[in-house]
Amino acid sequence: xAAAAGSGGGHKEKSPTPAAPRKASxxxxxxxxxxxxxxxxxxKASKFWVSRTSxxxxxxxKLRKSVFKTADDKELFIYVQQAFSPAADESMGDLFxxxxxxxxxxxxxxxxxxxx
Numbered sequence: 001x002a003a004a005a006g007s008g009g010g011h012k013e014k015s016p017t018p019a020a021p022r023k024a025s026x027x028x029x030x031x032x033x034x035x036x037x038x039x040x041x042x043x044k045a046s047k048f049w050v051s052r053t054s055x056x057x058x059x060x061x062k063l064r065k066s067v068f069k070t071a072d073d074k075e076l077f078i079y080v081q082q083a084f085s086p087a088a089d090e091s092m093g094d095l096f097x098x099x100x101x102x103x104x105x106x107x108x109x110x111x112x113x114x115x116x
Contacts (some may be wrong), residue, residue, distance in 0.1 A: 002064060008032050012099070029050060029051055029052060030050055030051075030052055030092045030093060030095075030105055031047065031048075031049055031104045031105070032092070032105050034063065034109055035106060035107070035109070036108070037114040038114060040068075046067075048067075050062075051092070052091065052092060052093030053091060054093065055087065055088060055089050055091060056089070056092065057088030059107075063076065063078065065074055076109060077109065077112065077114060078107050079107070079114065080106075080107060080108075081097050081106070092105065
């Protein structure tokens, strides 16, 4: 019984399969909880996950378009710890590490200025 030509001794080597894209784990994400201030309505989806590397400005856009569905020209004030509004380039991971409440970073949203 002769092995087929080019079979490499009767067994075939498997070509390496490309690694599947890594799905972001909860350790790579921040849980965000949205609370409203004043007359603003509470959204149905008030809790969601974002990447730790996401910027605060990206989350503001998500809140504006997906959660509250407000126009770009309408004011939306967003505060962390009912005290300050971070810069747009602040990373959500850093905000979570320094200002989380329990297991979430709580953002307070309103249509008018509410805190200092």
